[in-house]
Amino acid sequence: MYLASVGPLRTPLRRVPGNVVALGIVSLVTDVSAEMVTAILPLYLVFGLGLNPLQFGLLDGLYAGATAVLRLVGGHVADRWRRLKTVAGVGYALSAISKVGFLAAGSTVPAIGAVLAIDRAGKGLRTAPRDALISLSSDPSTMGRSFGVHRALDTIGGFLGPLVASLVLWASLNDYNSVFVTSFALATCGVILLTAFVRDQSPPPTPTSRGLPMLSLLREGKFRRCCVWAAALGLFTITDSFVYLAVQRRWDISTSLFPLLPLGTAGTFLLLAIPLGRLGDRVGRWKVFLGGHLALIVALVIVCGPVGTWWLVLALHGAFYAATDGVLPAAVGPLLPENLRASGLAVLQTGQALARMAAAVTVGLLWTFWDLRPALLAFTLALLAVTIAAAIFRPLEVRR
Amino acid sequence: MRRRVVVAAIGVLALVGGAITYVAHARDGGAAENAVPVVTGQPMRFDGKTLFFRNLAEGPDAGKLAAVPVADPGAARRVGELRCDRFAAAHSTAICLRLKAGSLPAMTDLIVLDASLRERHRETLPGTPSRARVSPDGRFVNWTLFVTGDSYAATGFSTRTGLYEVDTGRLVKTIEELAVFVDGKRYFASDVNYWGITFAADGNRFYVTMASKGTTYLIEADYRAYRGTAIAENVECPSLSPDGRRIAFKQKVSNGVWRLAVLDLATRRITHPPDARPIDDQLVWQGNDTLLYPLRNSGNTLDLWSVGLTTPAKLLVPQATSPSFT
Numbered sequence: 001m002y003l004a005s006v007g008p009l010r011t012p013l014r015r016v017p018g019n020v021v022a023l024g025i026v027s028l029v030t031d032v033s034a035e036m037v038t039a040i041l042p043l044y045l046v047f048g049l050g051l052n053p054l055q056f057g058l059l060d061g062l063y064a065g066a067t068a069v070l071r072l073v074g075g076h077v078a079d080r081w082r083r084l085k086t087v088a089g090v091g092y093a094l095s096a097i098s099k100v101g102f103l104a105a106g107s108t109v110p111a112i113g114a115v116l117a118i119d120r121a122g123k124g125l126r127t128a129p130r131d132a133l134i135s136l137s138s139d140p141s142t143m144g145r146s147f148g149v150h151r152a153l154d155t156i157g158g159f160l161g162p163l164v165a166s167l168v169l170w171a172s173l174n175d176y177n178s179v180f181v182t183s184f185a186l187a188t189c190g191v192i193l194l195t196a197f198v199r200d201q202s203p204p205p206t207p208t209s210r211g212l213p214m215l216s217l218l219r220e221g222k223f224r225r226c227c228v229w230a231a232a233l234g235l236f237t238i239t240d241s242f243v244y245l246a247v248q249r250r251w252d253i254s255t256s257l258f259p260l261l262p263l264g265t266a267g268t269f270l271l272l273a274i275p276l277g278r279l280g281d282r283v284g285r286w287k288v289f290l291g292g293h294l295a296l297i298v299a300l301v302i303v304c305g306p307v308g309t310w311w312l313v314l315a316l317h318g319a320f321y322a323a324t325d326g327v328l329p330a331a332v333g334p335l336l337p338e339n340l341r342a343s344g345l346a347v348l349q350t351g352q353a354l355a356r357m358a359a360a361v362t363v364g365l366l367w368t369f370w371d372l373r374p375a376l377l378a379f380t381l382a383l384l385a386v387t388i389a390a391a392i393f394r395p396l397e398v399r400r
Numbered sequence: 401m402r403r404r405v406v407v408a409a410i411g412v413l414a415l416v417g418g419a420i421t422y423v424a425h426a427r428d429g430g431a432a433e434n435a436v437p438v439v440t441g442q443p444m445r446f447d448g449k450t451l452f453f454r455n456l457a458e459g460p461d462a463g464k465l466a467a468v469p470v471a472d473p474g475a476a477r478r479v480g481e482l483r484c485d486r487f488a489a490a491h492s493t494a495i496c497l498r499l500k501a502g503s504l505p506a507m508t509d510l511i512v513l514d515a516s517l518r519e520r521h522r523e524t525l526p527g528t529p530s531r532a533r534v535s536p537d538g539r540f541v542n543w544t545l546f547v548t549g550d551s552y553a554a555t556g557f558s559t560r561t562g563l564y565e566v567d568t569g570r571l572v573k574t575i576e577e578l579a580v581f582v583d584g585k586r587y588f589a590s591d592v593n594y595w596g597i598t599f600a601a602d603g604n605r606f607y608v609t610m611a612s613k614g615t616t617y618l619i620e621a622d623y624r625a626y627r628g629t630a631i632a633e634n635v636e637c638p639s640l641s642p643d644g645r646r647i648a649f650k651q652k653v654s655n656g657v658w659r660l661a662v663l664d665l666a667t668r669r670i671t672h673p674p675d676a677r678p679i680d681d682q683l684v685w686q687g688n689d690t691l692l693y694p695l696r697n698s699g700n701t702l703d704l705w706s707v708g709l710t711t712p713a714k715l716l717v718p719q720a721t722s723p724s725f726t
Binding site: 039040042043046047050106107162165166167168169170171172173174175177178181182184185186188189192193195196197259367368371372 | 404405407408411412415416418419422423424426427485499501502503504505506528529546548590613696700702
């Protein structure tokens with residue numbers, strides 16, 4: 001854990017700022033903690049507590065919207081107080097505390113809802129200041145690589161989470177509380193690592209402007225165009241679960257293997273996050289971002305068509321994430337003034353997230369009315385049209 | 401810097417150590433004494449005079465299959481070594497559903513047992529145990545498992561109902577291929593879910609709940625022809641009386657709340673036995689006019705209750721669920 005102090009690291013993380021690696025490791029540990037709970041939550045609620053799935057069907061989904069709003073709050077407050085690390089830390093700490101909340105909540109449905117809300121609130125708060133810290137700790141010319149390294153480390157955590165949960169369940173003879181306690185311990189380790197090894201970046205003080213600086217950011221042409229195009233693409237980006245369902249049906253994948261499909265996506269994301277981030281640094285991040293959407297389009301065409309294999313679809317789906325998830329903030333970050341970086345990234349990512357939520361609802365409706373294949377094809381065509389438009393209108397030209 | 405590293409290392413080690421201690425404690429944790437009288441080493445077999453159930457009373461035997469005489473349900477519980485999350489028995493066959501420890505995504509062992517509770521066959525299928533039944537002639541065992549991640553909502557659930565022919569060894573992992581007719585037309589939909597099979601005495605006719613597009617249907621099906629017809633709506637977890645005249649079921653009151661109800665198959669009349677408390681299980685018939693069902697108690701476990709079609713409910717066995725008579 002000397003990463004932050006030893007300066008530049010040797011290959012493969014050569015020349016990646018120590019602060020970015022430290023943030024990546026914090027995310028890795030936190031993601032192990034979060035994913036182990038996600039993995040057992042349905043099992044815990046239905047089997048451990050004997051709740052009927054209908055009783056909490058409404059619990060989820062409600063929070064996605066709240067998270068989006070809190071992301072804006074997190075970004076705004078972090079910039080306003082010039083305390084990116086503190087606000088991110090509060091977000092990590094909230095999620096850590098929520099893990100022990102499960103022990104206190106017992107089988108009371110509203111209490112479980114509150115615990116989940118606290119967890120999502122923490123995630124919402126921390127995202128924008130964390131990405132701003134990555135952005136401010138990196139050289140603008142290699143920002144793609146920095147985000148790539150962070151996202152790769154984050155994904156490793158996502159891989160380990162279910163494995164750790166399974167190990168704890170096995171070792172404790174199916175004791176769900178043990179999973180929550182372990183998850184809490186890991187999340188708290190994440191907070192400790194953040195406090196000890198991540199250096200805060202202090203941007204210059206905000207000019208004393210009244211009102212919301214976020215709105216003034218949107219007056220800046222390049223940034224506004226990036227937000228609009230990212231949201232427009234998000235509107236036609238098919239949600240993961242639909243992709244997996246379509247893959248399962250197309251190749252008739254056994255239901256016991258079905259939950260493993262996301263691992264295929266995560267695996268490629270992990271492998272490609274750094275190379276594609278670096279490619280973006282070299283040839284232009286917006287090009288890579290759009291290329292990622294092309295990968296998704298090809299994946300969906302394969303799902304609907306007569307040729308191809310399921311692993312190719314998952315690989316392309318992972319490539320889509322590797323080319324978009326970290327590349328977008330890396331592309332837009334340098335456009336933003338240092339003292340408004342968290343706010344700007346929050347606006348960008350919130351717009352994208354809300355658009356993707358709308359997409360999920362639309363696909364769900366189209367699926368109900370038309371069936372899955374026509375719904376996917378219609379969405380894929382629309383995404384192709386928007387991608388071509390985004391390539392023609394080019395909201396930003398990265399020189400490098 | 402060095403001091404920061406040392407403090408952080410101590411913090412991380414303390415947290416990880418604490419978590420490991422907690423897990424180790426949970427492994428051999430739990431109460432050392434049974435909260436209710438329990439006897440071990442007694443034979444447990446089907447004699448037509450025994451009530452089997454899953455023992456929920458705190459202690460080393462919690463979660464085990466237990467037995468009491470039907471005539472004296474308050475007697476000390478006989479337990480063996482068999483642990484089941486869900487149990488059912490009829491004629492000379494029993495089924496025990498058990499969640500596999502540490503399996504993610506969840507997998508369930510389905511264990512078919514004979515009249516002496518010896519294992520005859522075992523299958524492992526994805527999902528968590530929800531319902532289990534044995535046909536009155538003992539030739540079919542059937543089950544319903546909850547499966548996650550099958551639907552497009554991340555926390556959406558679906559049910560998977562299957563059956564196993566004990567004599568031939570034929571396994572039907574899911575009955576979703578059943579040809580179903582609603583209002584005389586063959587029904588097709590991608591979101592069909594089935595739960596809670598109940599077989600008639602002839603070992604061919606069965607009833608099951610089918611849900612699709614927000615409506616639940618009671619399906620009357622013919623196993624050999626493998627086709628079914630929707631005969632009613634809002635009838636969940638059917639349970640056919642031994643004389644084949646009535647179906648006891650859970651009737652939806654609001655989202656996540658159900659109450660006891662009985663459908664007379666000849667007259668299509670629905671009556672409510674005198675217990676309006678919320679239930680969530682497939683009911684069990686004791687004879688043709690008494691119903692058994694678990695209800696949640698103040699300690700957040702379950703008690704077994706019984707109610708007549710017109711006579712008031714009474715507590716049968718506290719801290720128990722998954723009843724069966726054999």
